[in-house]
Every structure is written in structure tokens, then in C-alpha cells.
Amino acid sequence: MSATTExxxxxxxxxxxxxxxxxINRLQQGLPLVRRPYAAVAEELNLxxxxxxxxxxxxxxxxxxxxxxxxxHAGELGGxxxxxAMRIPDPDFERVAALVNGFDEVAHNYRREHELNMWFVLxxxxxxxxxxxxxxxxxxxxxxxxNMPKEQEFHVHLHFPV
Amino acid sequence: xxxxxxxxxxxITELDRKLILATQAGLPLVSDPWAELGRQxxxxxxxxxxxxxxLQEAGVIRRVAAxxxxxxLGYRYNGMTVWDVNDDRIxxxxxxxxxxxxxxxxxxxxxxLPYWSFNLFAMVHGTTREAVEDKASxxxxxxxxxxxxxxxxxxxxxxxxxxLRLRR
Numbered sequence: 001m002s003a004t005t006e007x008x009x010x011x012x013x014x015x016x017x018x019x020x021x022x023x024i025n026r027l028q029q030g031l032p033l034v035r036r037p038y039a040a041v042a043e044e045l046n047l048x049x050x051x052x053x054x055x056x057x058x059x060x061x062x063x064x065x066x067x068x069x070x071x072x073h074a075g076e077l078g079g080x081x082x083x084x085a086m087r088i089p090d091p092d093f094e095r096v097a098a099l100v101n102g103f104d105e106v107a108h109n110y111r112r113e114h115e116l117n118m119w120f121v122l123x124x125x126x127x128x129x130x131x132x133x134x135x136x137x138x139x140x141x142x143x144x145x146x147n148m149p150k151e152q153e154f155h156v157h158l159h160f161p162v
Numbered sequence: 163x164x165x166x167x168x169x170x171x172x173x174i175t176e177l178d179r180k181l182i183l184a185t186q187a188g189l190p191l192v193s194d195p196w197a198e199l200g201r202q203x204x205x206x207x208x209x210x211x212x213x214x215x216x217l218q219e220a221g222v223i224r225r226v227a228a229x230x231x232x233x234x235l236g237y238r239y240n241g242m243t244v245w246d247v248n249d250d251r252i253x254x255x256x257x258x259x260x261x262x263x264x265x266x267x268x269x270x271x272x273x274x275l276p277y278w279s280f281n282l283f284a285m286v287h288g289t290t291r292e293a294v295e296d297k298a299s300x301x302x303x304x305x306x307x308x309x310x311x312x313x314x315x316x317x318x319x320x321x322x323x324x325x326l327r328l329r330r
Contacts, residue, residue, distance in 0.1 A: 013235060013236035014234045023228075024228060028227055028230065030226060030227045033211060033215045035196065035211065036194055038191075049193060053191050053192070057191055062234075063231055063234060064230060065228050065230050065231070066230065066231050067187075068188050068189060068227070069187070069189040069226060070186075070217075071223065071224045072186070072222065073221050078174055083271065083283075101322045107323075109320075111317065111319040111321055112316065113316050113318055114313070115277065116277060116278060119242070120322070146274045146277065146278060147272075148271040150270065151269075151272060152256060152269065152270035153269055154256040154257050154259065154269065155260030155267065156266070160230055160237050162236075
């Protein structure tokens with residue numbers, strides 16, 4: 001099942017309390033690595049620790065946050081990571097998407113409006129497995145895969161102010 | 163369980179792997195999450211915290227943070243802006259684009275001529291399509307005459323989103 005982006009756009013934005021907004025903004029920047037990190041954030045923001053913990057739990061339960069925890073740099077874990085694209089004719093798109101999504105190594109897959117219309121992230125436990133996976137995808141789908149590994153990283157900082 | 167890992171080492175060890183497995187779904191939401199992880203892994207809270215600090219210092223962990231569903235925050239449009247930038251200026255200009263506060267990811271990637279001539283990728287998000295286009299025009303201004311062409315690829319469907327996971 002693919003959730004279409006149009007369908008996602010219909011989901012109303014969450015209604016957030018002032019405290020939740022402050023916390024979402026602060027917690028995207030990273031927790032201090034100290035013994036009682038939630039208490040440390042609470043003190044910074046003039047809240048109490050229980051408010052911080054309860055708010056994170058509520059935001060996770062409501063799906064406003066998809067995750068709260070360490071963000072790993074996949075490349076530094078010794079595994080392989082790449083972005084790859086394919087050019088799939090419309091009538092064949094669903095079939096190929098199902099085949100590509102069937103690979104555990106495919107972490108994200110997006111349809112995008114371009115001649116190259118399928119874009120996915122491959123994450124593998126070893127660097128060598130990237131090439132193998134790409135070859136396997138080409139073989140099972142019958143279409144070429146354009147591998148676009150990062151050559152330089154200039155910035156990664158996902159931050160959505162609310 | 164026995165482990166000889168010292169908290170100051172920065173290469174990925176068997177202990178790190180256990181810490182990653184124990185936290186890839188999330189950090190425990192309790193007052194002292196390090197003590198909670200320590201209980202699960204038979205380590206002291208100090209040891210767990212020191213290892214997290216070392217991993218963050220080494221860049222294995224970027225940070226311990228909240229990941230919002232950007233749609234729920236009202237950011238409904240994600241645009242992958244892609245740019246054909248002169249190779250001899252890409253380091254300087256990629257750095258400048260990466261410093262724009264609204265650019266969430268910025269990478270240099272290889273071209274695949276003739277289908278793909280873009281070598282700089284900058285991801286931007288907006289509450290409207292116009293907001294994404296306005297941000298792209300600010301990137302255009304930074305790149306100036308070193309950029310031959312660009313386009314914006316909007317996502318029209320999320321086909322899969324499971325995130326990065328180690329296998330157990």
C-alpha cells in the first residue's frame with residue numbers, strides 16, 4: 001500500500017499547545033547528553049521534567065513525532081548508504097514499485113515528478129552490498145538503476161520550526 | 163555479559179551495536195534513560211552515557227533528537243531541488259547552500275548524462291508549493307552564474323518509508 005502524498009496533504013496539521021511548540025523546536029536540536037537529560041531541557045525551558053516526558057509521549061502517540069532518539073549517521077556505522085533513481089514507464093510503475101519495495105535494503109522510496117520518477121534510499125550493513133543490491137534490482141525489474149551516492153555532504157539538519 | 167570496550171573508544175564495537183539496537187526505536191522516556199539502557203545491557207549508567215557521548219563526538223550519532231512528521235506540522239510540500247553547478251566551484255557553493263537555514267540536507271552527487279545533469283541536491287520543505295519555489299529562488303541567487311540549470315522534484319507518492327534499521 002502506498003500512502004499518496006496528496007492523501008497526506010489532506011491530513012490537517014496538528015493543533016499544538018504553546019508548550020508543545022516550544023518543545024518540538026527545542027527537541028529537534030538535540031538532547032544534552034547528561035544524566036537527567038529531560039530535566040535539563042525542562043530547566044532550560046522553564047518547564048518541569050514530567051511535563052517534558054509526558055509531552056514527548058503524547059506527541060509520539062499522536063504521530064506528530066515519528067521518533068525520539070539517537071539519529072545515526074549511516075555511513076559512520078560502517079554500512080552502505082546511497083540514493084538511487086529509476087526511469088519507469090507509467091504502465092509498469094506499480095509492478096516495479098512493488099518489486100523494489102520488496103527489498104529490505106530499500107529504506108525510503110518516493111515517486112517524484114520527473115523523467116527519473118522513482119527515488120529510493122538503499123541502506124546495507126556492508127558497503128559492498130550496495131552494488132549487489134543494485135544489480136539484483138536491475139535484474140528483477142529489467143530497468144537500469146542510477147546510483148547517486150553522496151560525494152560530499154554539506155549539511156544535514158532537518159529542522160521544522162513551529 | 164562481558165565487554166572490554168572502554169568508553170573512550172570511537173570505532174563501532176559490539177557494545178555500540180547493542181546500544182544502537184536498543185535505541186533505534188527510541189530513547190527510553192524516563193528520568194535517567196542511560197540507567198534504563200544500562201539495566202537492559204548489564205552496564206552502568208555512566209558507561210552507557212560515556213559511550214553515547216563518544217559516539218556523538220565521533221559523528222556516528224548526529225544527535226539525540228525528536229523527528230517530527232513534517233506533514234503534521236503543516237510542511238506539506240517537500241521539494242528535492244537539484245542544481246547543475248560548475249565542478250570547480252561546488253565545494254564553496256555547496257557549503258554556502260548548506261548554510262541556508264531552510265535547507266535540511268545538502269549533498270554533492272554524481273551526474274548520469276544524458277538523463278541527469280545535476281550534481282548538487284538541496285532538500286527544502288514548505289507549507290505551500292510557492293514557499294518551496296521561493297526557497298529555491300534564494301538558492302538560485304547564491305549559486306549565480308556557476309549554475310547552468312536546475313529543477314525541483316516534488317514527491318507525488320511515498321512508496322515506502324521504514325527508515326534505517328540494523329537487522330537483529
